[in-house]
Amino acid sequence: MKIVLCITGASGVAYGFRLAQLLKEGGAGLSIVVTKCGRELMDAELGPKAAQELKKFGKIYDENDFSAPFASGSNPPDSVVICPCSLKTLSAIANGYSNNLVARAADVALKEKKKLIVVPRETPLSTIAIRNMLLLAEAGAVVMPACPGFYSRPRRVEDLVDFITARVLDHIGLSHNLSKRWGHV
Secondary structure (H helix, E strand, C coil), X not given: CEEEEEECCCCCHHHHHHHHHHHHXXXXXXEEEECHHXXXXXXXXXXXXXXXXXXXXXXXXXXXXXCCHHHCCCCCXXXXXXXXXXXXXXHHHHCCCCXXXXXXXXXXXXXXXXXXXXXXXXXXXXXXXXHHHHHHHHHCCEECCCCCCCCCCCCCHHHHHHHHHHHHHHXXXXXXXXXXXXXXX
16 A cells, blocks of 8 residues: 655644554555645654654655655555645645645545545634635545544543544554444443
8 A cells, every 4th residue: 555644734743643653554655745844843743853753654755856756647646645734735735736745646646536635733714724625525535634532531642643543544444453433432
């Protein structure tokens, strides 16, 4: 399974980092794009060593490297996940503005009918953001706001992160034992 994971400039970098760990453990071929703002947030939220640690999970591409294999429809990944997804990135994708490798990878996923999952982390949401989410959903993307459930009685922040990560893995089709299923709580 070829997966592209993009980490953009929205708070919640822990979701993307944890997802990278689990995708690697699950045997996925992982390509990672971290935007400049995503890297800044990674340093702020996870510490300065996190970006270096991320390299052990997959190949890292610069957000301006349009020579990456997944920038072309002739070599699409099975899934593109943008986690966390800034509203700027969401807007670019929804409006067909492939200004960087993240938006281009998403565009390729949509046009090649591959799985695109965006995990916006923002609150409250403006009418414009909601309309952009609707545009993406209508285009075939899975819009999965980072809104963890509490029925599993999370005790740590990591439990909340795993809740969202588990939902992403479910949509990619990668099995996991991160959380109890509804009815088994």
